[in-house]
Amino acid sequence: MDYAVIGTRVPRVDAREKVTGTAKYAADYSLPGMLWCKVLRSPVVHAKILNIDTSKAERLPGVKAVITAKDFGGWTWGFMATTRDEPPLAMGKVRYLHEGIAGVAAIDEEVAEAATELIKVDYEELPGVFDPEEAMKPGAPVIHDYRPNNVSVEYHWNYGDVEKAFAESYIVREDRFSTGRVTKGYLEPPASLAYYDPSGSITVWAAKQSPYFHYRHLAACFRLPLSKVRVVQPYIGGGFGGTKNDSVAGDFCAVMASKKTGKPVKFIYSQEEELMTSKRRHAMITYSKMGATKDGLLTAVQAKVIAEGGGYTAIGPLSMYLAGASIAIPYKLANFKYDGYRVFTNNPVCAAMRGHGITHTRFAHDLQMEMIAEELGIDFMEMRLRNAIDNPKPGTVYRTVNDVTLNTCGMKEALTAIKEDPIWAEREHAPKRVGSTSFGVGISGTAYVGGARQLGHQSCAAVIRLCEDGTANLLTGATDCGQGSDTVLCMIAAEELGMKLDDVVIKRVDTAYTPCDPGSYGSRVTLLAGQATQIAAAEVRKQLAEAAAKTWNAKPEEIQIRNSVVSLKSNPDKSMTLENLAKIASYSGSGAVIMGKGYSSYGLEPLDFKTGAGNGGTSYSFTAQATRLGVDLETGHTTVTDFLLAHDCGRPLNPIGAEGQNEGGAVQGLGQAIYEEFIIDQGHTRNSTFLDYKMPRSTDIPDIRIIDIITDDPNGPYGAKEASEGSHVSAPPSVMSAIHDATGIWFKEQPVTPEKIVKALKEAGKWGK
Amino acid sequence: MTTFYRRLPRFDYVQPTSLDEALSLLGRYKADAKPLAGGTDLIPQVKGRDMAAPRVVVDLKAIPGLDAITYDATKGLTLGAMATIANVERSVLVREHYPMLSNALTTMASPQVRNRATVTGNICTAVPSADSAPTLLVLEAVLKLVSQKGERLVPITQFFTGPRQTVLTYDELITEIRIPSPPPKSRGVYLKLSPRKSMDLAVVGVAAFVVRDGETCKDVRIALGAVAPTPIREARAESALLGKKLTDESIEEAASAASSECRPIDDHRAAREYRCDMVYVLTRRALTQIKEEAL
Numbered sequence A: 001m002d003y004a005v006i007g008t009r010v011p012r013v014d015a016r017e018k019v020t021g022t023a024k025y026a027a028d029y030s031l032p033g034m035l036w037c038k039v040l041r042s043p044v045v046h047a048k049i050l051n052i053d054t055s056k057a058e059r060l061p062g063v064k065a066v067i068t069a070k071d072f073g074g075w076t077w078g079f080m081a082t083t084r085d086e087p088p089l090a091m092g093k094v095r096y097l098h099e100g101i102a103g104v105a106a107i108d109e110e111v112a113e114a115a116t117e118l119i120k121v122d123y124e125e126l127p128g129v130f131d132p133e134e135a136m137k138p139g140a141p142v143i144h145d146y147r148p149n150n151v152s153v154e155y156h157w158n159y160g161d162v163e164k165a166f167a168e169s170y171i172v173r174e175d176r177f178s179t180g181r182v183t184k185g186y187l188e189p190p191a192s193l194a195y196y197d198p199s200g201s202i203t204v205w206a207a208k209q210s211p212y213f214h215y216r217h218l219a220a221c222f223r224l225p226l227s228k229v230r231v232v233q234p235y236i237g238g239g240f241g242g243t244k245n246d247s248v249a250g251d252f253c254a255v256m257a258s259k260k261t262g263k264p265v266k267f268i269y270s271q272e273e274e275l276m277t278s279k280r281r282h283a284m285i286t287y288s289k290m291g292a293t294k295d296g297l298l299t300a301v302q303a304k305v306i307a308e309g310g311g312y313t314a315i316g317p318l319s320m321y322l323a324g325a326s327i328a329i330p331y332k333l334a335n336f337k338y339d340g341y342r343v344f345t346n347n348p349v350c351a352a353m354r355g356h357g358i359t360h361t362r363f364a365h366d367l368q369m370e371m372i373a374e375e376l377g378i379d380f381m382e383m384r385l386r387n388a389i390d391n392p393k394p395g396t397v398y399r400t401v402n403d404v405t406l407n408t409c410g411m412k413e414a415l416t417a418i419k420e421d422p423i424w425a426e427r428e429h430a431p432k433r434v435g436s437t438s439f440g441v442g443i444s445g446t447a448y449v450g451g452a453r454q455l456g457h458q459s460c461a462a463v464i465r466l467c468e469d470g471t472a473n474l475l476t477g478a479t480d481c482g483q484g485s486d487t488v489l490c491m492i493a494a495e496e497l498g499m500k501l502d503d504v505v506i507k508r509v510d511t512a513y514t515p516c517d518p519g520s521y522g523s524r525v526t527l528l529a530g531q532a533t534q535i536a537a538a539e540v541r542k543q544l545a546e547a548a549a550k551t552w553n554a555k556p557e558e559i560q561i562r563n564s565v566v567s568l569k570s571n572p573d574k575s576m577t578l579e580n581l582a583k584i585a586s587y588s589g590s591g592a593v594i595m596g597k598g599y600s601s602y603g604l605e606p607l608d609f610k611t612g613a614g615n616g617g618t619s620y621s622f623t624a625q626a627t628r629l630g631v632d633l634e635t636g637h638t639t640v641t642d643f644l645l646a647h648d649c650g651r652p653l654n655p656i657g658a659e660g661q662n663e664g665g666a667v668q669g670l671g672q673a674i675y676e677e678f679i680i681d682q683g684h685t686r687n688s689t690f691l692d693y694k695m696p697r698s699t700d701i702p703d704i705r706i707i708d709i710i711t712d713d714p715n716g717p718y719g720a721k722e723a724s725e726g727s728h729v730s731a732p733p734s735v736m737s738a739i740h741d742a743t744g745i746w747f748k749e750q751p752v753t754p755e756k757i758v759k760a761l762k763e764a765g766k767w768g769k
Numbered sequence B: 001m002t003t004f005y006r007r008l009p010r011f012d013y014v015q016p017t018s019l020d021e022a023l024s025l026l027g028r029y030k031a032d033a034k035p036l037a038g039g040t041d042l043i044p045q046v047k048g049r050d051m052a053a054p055r056v057v058v059d060l061k062a063i064p065g066l067d068a069i070t071y072d073a074t075k076g077l078t079l080g081a082m083a084t085i086a087n088v089e090r091s092v093l094v095r096e097h098y099p100m101l102s103n104a105l106t107t108m109a110s111p112q113v114r115n116r117a118t119v120t121g122n123i124c125t126a127v128p129s130a131d132s133a134p135t136l137l138v139l140e141a142v143l144k145l146v147s148q149k150g151e152r153l154v155p156i157t158q159f160f161t162g163p164r165q166t167v168l169t170y171d172e173l174i175t176e177i178r179i180p181s182p183p184p185k186s187r188g189v190y191l192k193l194s195p196r197k198s199m200d201l202a203v204v205g206v207a208a209f210v211v212r213d214g215e216t217c218k219d220v221r222i223a224l225g226a227v228a229p230t231p232i233r234e235a236r237a238e239s240a241l242l243g244k245k246l247t248d249e250s251i252e253e254a255a256s257a258a259s260s261e262c263r264p265i266d267d268h269r270a271a272r273e274y275r276c277d278m279v280y281v282l283t284r285r286a287l288t289q290i291k292e293e294a295l
Ligand SMILES: Cc1cc2nc3c(=O)[nH]c(=O)nc-3n(C[C@H](O)[C@H](O)[C@H](O)COP(=O)(O)OP(=O)(O)OC[C@H]3O[C@@H](n4cnc5c(N)ncnc54)[C@H](O)[C@@H]3O)c2cc1C
Pocket: B034, B035, B036, B037, B038, B039, B040, B041, B042, B043, B044, B060, B081, B085, B107, B108, B109, B110, B113, B116, B117, B118, B119, B120, B121, B122, B123, B124, B125, B129, B130, B131, B132, B168, B172, B173, B174, B175, B199, B200, B201, B202
């Protein structure tokens, strides 16, 4: 395909601002007369709040407002109408350690911090429950009265006939897998500057990756029409789902304090505060039963998934949907049963994170498939190739038992690319043992949904305004939270308009001016805001072509615009600059103001959380990954030397961006696989800082190579599918597979730390051998 | 904790320009004062309210000459209290005469932190995992402690008294770390085990130092970090090797002795059993490395 901009390697449009430090983040904003807000937090994990005495704090000189739950009049929020169980500040009851109790606004941050210490709270402690399986037992402490069994979300789906299929299987395995409590690890903690102005409108400069969630939360909480809530987007220092798709205690307190005092109010969480109170990934236990024929063809899967949810429901209904809905991809499966339980505990709240929901079950099932292959004596690559879904012929669709529909599937092609690469093909020739280090190579083959949908608003939009000098402004409600979407959207606009990339300028989201958008989650921005941009640009281009055709007495179809030069297809000598054409189009006759708008239309198929049927997104990416690593059989340390990812993102529109996302996802997946986990003891997190919560650093990560598998999906602009989460899902099973190759031991619990490896080696009589 | 502080508590900050002035400030404010070197331990602790806020912070950075690094074949190495980890690590003198010290310091933190932090600050904080401590223990460093009342020399083996506790009194400063010249035919190694390859704390740190006479070990010094309330010398492992040749068997014996003697805590950073196992592994590795290095 002959694209001028799409598929080229270009610098990010925001690179200069970020590298030179001129990009402003939420914490960089201030206004004259601004107050600072600080949140007082609970020192107990589960308790009734008997009384909050704020009088001393209010009397401290410099304190301008103290906020407690009662200021919010009982308002709560949540993902679905039936799960709105979370208040801005703890209301009558504390459900996890460090839940927000009160907010103080004062003339500076020191006074605000000091004032929090003067608030006296009387608690009546309640017994807590911290393990989801304990919490499900009758008689366990009840965390929310509306869910007396502590189950916050529950799904039971049944496709085909698993009982019959297991009975007819040659082999059936049952295993328990688990994933840990991990966090996003962005550099920028939650922060916002809020102003409730005298006209009764709210403006916030907030660190949000999905500002339109926040806009809806503020409108609902403060009972204002959406037209009076304005969220202005600063640059965002990373999102990865969860917290920055949501609102935090500080957000509500700052706006409430501004309303009370008439002054702008700012807050910044400390990194430890973010780690302890913001939403993290669910930890999930997967009890999986898998059957196969003698030839290794999968017959049935039955998965009981128990997720630890923490104190509130948050986005849990979607997490549990995703964990189940992906069971029948990327391998052919005629029968599956899914019982998903998301359970309240007195631990911090769990929500979405990159690889949302799917990472847990795909980890379990990819690994379990290898275990079956091992028992059957089938090569792990061969096992995957036998089961992988074929790429549907153009114009046809592959439909899973639960009505997930694939227009394209590069799974086999991706696996084959790995199979042919020396990392896999020549693995027997690479050294197996050096000193105490045993080397291993592992693989995985996984799928991820892109263009994600939730229930409610789905569509992305874009507006393009042509400037009379032949440049353009792009407005969209989709947020670049660091993933690079501003760059790819500018590329799409430039491609369609025939404009130089530098001449397209994207504006940051501002809910007062940019079109409404669902948010930057579920790998949806390139697909849906991308389509919207494509449509908006085509509309502008059409108007330009008409103006050119009129000038040259030609037909609009004969006009060609490329690299900001306009010419006649039949006679390339006839040409002018785009600037010239823009002037002609804008000034001639009565003049014109040239604008284009578009909104996305992919993904209209049904989706049902109750049955698990349908598509949670517009299309699906497929990733095959090989990992080579060494395990020190004495210390248990794993050193990962190589990652090779063959990723089907349909078509990489911005190749550097797609590579970066693939690499970042795989490294984050590596963190979850062998390094990271919150260690919680009776609701108290023992590793509350990045000193003890071990994220891998640049010195720990392998060489990473990426192979793009091009499938050109019809449900994405220029054939694109997602490229930001698939590699997060492929990394953990691939790493576990390699650790198994190196040690001969199957590890089914993430993270596989050195200590766990040594323990397992000792049990197997292999320590130091 | 009920408030996550972002601001430092209030304290007075003074920057004396002479040692006398610094000592007199410490003498005056006693427990209310805290010396400040690189601040990479002090500031995060004060900010996190992990320690009571000092009333006065006495910054040692403007005292002339306190950052000197000098070497003399008879007296050995002298590190001024304000010598940064980066400067000690990179010093040609240190690299030539005390390569194990330079290597041990390179395992610490990040280049940015090492540019700011001091070796003295590392041992004054006195956490069990302090990375410079095992090496200073086996090199038998001596600390010069000075107050208005006078000065005293304290061998580092007697310096640590508990987690974050030392023999330093409130009005005292360390002004020098003195490290004797290593005897001829001596070799030393520090091995650090941490989950990540950089910017991480030791789960276990092992320093081994052996002086040989012909084939036999005439002096053996083994020190461990992160496995006891303080960094410690490991006498049983040392005596297991003394007077013997370095062989796989004798090394094995010393490593087992070190492992069975250590009394680490069980915490979120590592279980006791794992730490003891790793003392064994690292001691064996360190001694094997010494054995294999040409004299
Ligand atoms: C990101 C990071 C990573 C780190 N990684 C490591 C690591 O890998 N290994 C490790 O061991 N440590 C590590 N540390 C801890 C710290 O950097 C070291 O302990 C460092 O050596 C402290 O030196 P400093 O000069 O900054 O001490 P400061 O913080 O200035 O002082 C530390 C203590 O010593 C006292 N003090 C300082 N100088 C004197 C003196 N002359 N006389 C008497 N008392 C004095 C101070 O009052 C204070 O109590 C890390 C710290 C950070 C922030």
